[in-house]
Amino acid sequence: MPAAVPIAQGRSSSAPASIEGDSGVLLPANRFYDEESQRISNLIDEELRKESQKQREARRKQVKVMLLGQAESGKSTLQKQFQIYYASQSLDRERPFWKPVVHFNIIRAVKTMLEEIDYELSQPEGEDSGVESDPEYNEPGPSSAGPSSSSHRRHNKSKQPSAAPEHVFRPSANELETLSVLRTRLLPLVALHDSLASELSGGVSFSRGLTGVFVRAGWQGLLQSNPGSRAGKGSVVGVAGLAAKALDSSREDIQALWAHSSVKELIQERKLKLEESAPFFLDNVARIAEPDYLPNLDDVLNVRLQTLGVIEHSFPINLGGTMYDWRLYDVGGARGQRHAWIPYFEDATAIIFLAPISAFDQYLEEDPRTNRIDDSLQLFTTICSNKLLKKAHLVLMLNKTDLLKAKLKAGIRVQK
Numbered sequence: 001m002p003a004a005v006p007i008a009q010g011r012s013s014s015a016p017a018s019i020e021g022d023s024g025v026l027l028p029a030n031r032f033y034d035e036e037s038q039r040i041s042n043l044i045d046e047e048l049r050k051e052s053q054k055q056r057e058a059r060r061k062q063v064k065v066m067l068l069g070q071a072e073s074g075k076s077t078l079q080k081q082f083q084i085y086y087a088s089q090s091l092d093r094e095r096p097f098w099k100p101v102v103h104f105n106i107i108r109a110v111k112t113m114l115e116e117i118d119y120e121l122s123q124p125e126g127e128d129s130g131v132e133s134d135p136e137y138n139e140p141g142p143s144s145a146g147p148s149s150s151s152h153r154r155h156n157k158s159k160q161p162s163a164a165p166e167h168v169f170r171p172s173a174n175e176l177e178t179l180s181v182l183r184t185r186l187l188p189l190v191a192l193h194d195s196l197a198s199e200l201s202g203g204v205s206f207s208r209g210l211t212g213v214f215v216r217a218g219w220q221g222l223l224q225s226n227p228g229s230r231a232g233k234g235s236v237v238g239v240a241g242l243a244a245k246a247l248d249s250s251r252e253d254i255q256a257l258w259a260h261s262s263v264k265e266l267i268q269e270r271k272l273k274l275e276e277s278a279p280f281f282l283d284n285v286a287r288i289a290e291p292d293y294l295p296n297l298d299d300v301l302n303v304r305l306q307t308l309g310v311i312e313h314s315f316p317i318n319l320g321g322t323m324y325d326w327r328l329y330d331v332g333g334a335r336g337q338r339h340a341w342i343p344y345f346e347d348a349t350a351i352i353f354l355a356p357i358s359a360f361d362q363y364l365e366e367d368p369r370t371n372r373i374d375d376s377l378q379l380f381t382t383i384c385s386n387k388l389l390k391k392a393h394l395v396l397m398l399n400k401t402d403l404l405k406a407k408l409k410a411g412i413r414v415q416k
C-alpha cells in the first residue's frame with residue numbers, strides 16, 4: 001500500500017489540480033483520485049471477503065438440530081439429556097424451578113385417580129364403563145402404563161370398540177369408606193390443580209390439544225420474576241407455595257390412595273390411565289413432599305410438561321478439537337402446534353424424529369380417534385417428503401422401549 005500522498009499546499013481542498021508522485025514528478029489530480037478510490041475499493045472488497053468467510057465459517061460450525069415428533073414423544077426429555085451432557089450447570093441452576101412442576105405432576109395424578117373412582121362408582125351396575133382397547137392394535141390386558149388421562153378416555157369411549165370382558169367396579173363397604181375419607185382429605189390439594197396449572201403456564205388459558213401445564217421459551221425466568229410462584233427451597237408463598245404445603249400434609253393420604261386396592265384394580269382393568277410418569281412420582285411422594293425438596297435429575301427427566309411453540313437451546317460442543325455451536329430446537333408436538341415448525345426447516349442441519357414404540361395401544365390426546373403409532377408414521381412420512389428438508393440429515397429414534405417391554409411383559413400384545 002503506498003504511503004500517504006501529500007496534497008499540494010495552497011490549493012482548494014475540493015479539487016487539487018496536481019499532486020506529487022512517489023518520484024517527485026507531478027501527477028494529474030484525476031489519476032490520484034483513480035488510484036485512491038481503487039485502493040479504498042480494494043480495501044472494502046477485502047473486508048467483505050473476510051466478513052463473508054467468517055460468516056461461512058460460523059455457519060459451518062453452527063449445527064441446527066430439530067427435535068420433531070408427536071406430543072409426548074419425548075422431545076423435551078431428549079433435550080434435557082443433551083443439557084445434562086453438555087450444559088449440566090444450567091440444568092442444575094434450573095432445578096428449583098422444576099419443583100412446582102413435579103408437585104403439579106403429583107396433584108394431577110391424584111385428581112385423575114379420584115375422578116376415575118367417582119366416575120366408576122357413578123356407573124349403573126352392568127353398564128360398560130368404556131375400557132379403551134382396540135382389537136386392531138392390541139389385545140386387552142393388564143397395564144400399569146396407560147397414557148392419557150381417564151377423563152379424556154371417557155368422552156371418547158363411543159369411538160373405540162371394547163373387546164374387554166365386562167368388569168364391574170364394586171368396592172367393598174370397607175374400601176368405599178376408606179376411599180371416601182381419602183377423597184375428603186385430598187380435596188384441598190386437588191382444588192389447587194387449576195390455579196397451579198395456570199400459574200405454571202404463565203396465565204395462558206388452556207386451548208385445544210393443550211390439557212396440562214405447558215411452557216414457552218424462558219418459562220423459568222417467568223417463574224423467577226413472579227415472587228408469588230417462587231419455587232425455591234422451602235418457599236411458602238403463592239399457589240406453588242400452597243401446593244407444596246398441601247402436598248406436605250397429604251403425603252400419607254396420597255400413598256394410601258396409590259396403594260388402595262381399588263386404584264390397583266382400575267389400573268389392572270385399564271380403566272384408570274395415568275400419565276406415563278405418574279407411577280414414578282407417586283412411588284416417590286414421601287421424598288417429593290419434603291419441605292426442602294429439590295428435584296434431582298431423574299425427577300426432571302420424568303416430568304411431563306407440554307412445550308408450546310419452538311424453544312431454542314444452545315450447546316457448545318467440542319468435536320475433534322473444533323467447537324460447534326449446536327442449536328437444538330425443541331418444538332410442541334401436538335397437532336395444533338406443528339405449523340410452527342416449518343419456518344425452521346430451511347436451514348436445519350438435522351432432524352431427530354422421535355417415535356415412541358410403546359404407543360401402539362394409545363390415542364392422541366388432541367384427536368382420540370387416531371392411534372399414536374399411525375400418527376407417528378404419517379408425520380414421519382410427511383417430514384421425509386418435505387422439500388425444505390431435502391438436505392437435512394434425518395435420525396429416527398424409536399424410544400420408550402422400557403415402556404414397550406413393560407407392556408409386553410404385562411400381557412398386552414401388538415396385533416397390527
Ligand SMILES: Nc1nc2c(ncn2[C@@H]2O[C@H](COP(=O)(O)OP(=O)(O)OP(=O)(O)O)[C@@H](O)[C@H]2O)c(=O)[nH]1
Pocket residue numbers: 069070071072073074075076077078276277301302303304305306307308331332333334399400401402403
Ligand atoms: N419411560 C419413559 N418415559 C419417557 C421416555 N422418553 C420420554 N418419557 C416421558 O414421556 C413424557 C413426555 O415426554 P416429553 O419429553 O415431555 O414429550 P414431548 O415430545 O416434549 O411433548 P410435547 O412438548 O407435548 O410435544 C415425560 O413424562 C417423559 O418423562 C422414555 O424413553 N421412557
Ligand SMILES: [Mg+2]
Pocket residue numbers: 075076077305306307330331332
Ligand atoms: Mg416438549
